[in-house]
Amino acid sequence: MRFHFLCFLIPLVGSHIMMKSPPSRRSMYSSYYVSNGLVDYNLRSPLNSAPFTFPCKGFPKGPSTQNVIGQVVVTLEGTAIHGGGHCQFGVSFDDRTFVVLETIVRNCLLTGMSYPIDIPSSIGTGPVTLFWTWINAIGNREYYMECADIYVSGSGSGTVSGLELLVVNLPGYPTIGEFGSPGMYDGSDKLSSRKSITVTQSNVLDQISTPTVLVPISTLVPIATPTVLVPISTPTVLAHTTIPVRRTHATRTQAISTLPDNTTMSEKCGDAMQFRCNALGGFDTCVYGKWVSRDCAPGTRCEILGLLVICNRISN
Secondary structure, eight states, X not given: OOEEXXXXXXXXXXXXXXXXXXXXXXXXXXXXXXXXXXXXXXTTSOTTSTTOOTTGGGOOOOOOOOEESXXXXXXXXXXXXXXXXXXXXXXXXXXXXXXXXXXXXXXXXXXXXXXXXXXXXXXXXXXXXXXXXXXXXXXXXXXXXXXXXXXXXXXXXXXXXXXXXXXXXXXXXXXXXOOOSTTSOOSHHHHXXXXXXXXXGGGSSOOOOOOSEEEEOOOOOOOSSSEEOOOOSSSOXXXXXXXXXXXXXXXXXXXXXXXXXXXXXXXXOOOTTXXXXXXXXXXXXXXXXXXXXXXXXXXXXXXXXTTEEEEXXXXX
């Protein structure tokens, strides 16, 4: 864990900042999100600007977009650096507990846009969330965060240690005022007072088999019970999976029912962020006002997992 201190003042121009590499969830730089029509072109916006919520702008986990061994270089893009500020980089197993591995104090974005982040070998091997946050020095009091899905290869058993994530300038969290000029209070004491934490992958919540596809859904249908029921096109009876319903991102994603057998792709839809399971075991995406059918990968089927639609492995 390294800390860097330096103070500069640079004018504000152009757009905000986004993570270019590894590409974050819903990024235009991700071939997966581009090919599936899931790009969000407003990723440079801060959290708490509708519809983006904490954490990870409200986006769920997706497929890994980069393989990492030992170190990953996070490259940012944009021109409105708002006088720099504080950046935190790190990882999470479950998108709930965020472990900070690298902190840039005050001069983030002022000396460059690429930051090498050492990934400890103790993290083991498997999919991990890589995150970036930014507390801007000048301008509206905002908090920026993006998450990318990576696949790490390590020799450990799935443990990572670092500092807890500092969250500010959001409802319910502390506020750090502007600190563009030297000598102004910049909240660095809050960074220094973060607790050291250790997270073990086997102890985090919501451990399920790695999904092939994980997408949000946006049409509300009340869920009477937490039992996941997925219809299929054959009379084979599949065992139901009982999973606790998550409400973490209720403001961003909401549950829907599966697509009826008699629904056609000509049926209109109104929300580009809308997804649902269909009767063939795949899922449908709302594209330009119409449903487009997509298949799950072989050996998987579409299921409603709490507040998410997921192509999950078929249990034997």
